[in-house]
Amino acid sequence: MSAEVRTGAEFSADGFVAAAHRALSSGKLDHVSNAELKKVMTAAVRLYAAKVELDNLIDQPVAPSEVTPTDIVVVVSALIEAAGLNLWDVSMWHNRRKKA
Numbered sequence: 001m002s003a004e005v006r007t008g009a010e011f012s013a014d015g016f017v018a019a020a021h022r023a024l025s026s027g028k029l030d031h032v033s034n035a036e037l038k039k040v041m042t043a044a045v046r047l048y049a050a051k052v053e054l055d056n057l058i059d060q061p062v063a064p065s066e067v068t069p070t071d072i073v074v075v076v077s078a079l080i081e082a083a084g085l086n087l088w089d090v091s092m093w094h095n096r097r098k099k100a
Helices: 003-026 036-053 069-082 087-094
Strands: none
Touching: none
């Protein structure tokens, strides 16, 4: 990947992160639209899954110091529901990934 493309991707990620921080700190969550958040979440989930499949994965999908257990459970629950899964389905996949 060229430096030019990488710089563009970093700028986009930094821009989204800054917008999310502003929305959270101001309490004005609509500053990031649901449509924008859905696009980002969809792309992030697909990229993360692709990297897992290639064993080319970062050590953790989130910075644990920046999210709460409640944040994680809310998102995971929404993802499970969006995919039409249940906890039994998830349990079949849970230990599929090789642990280091």
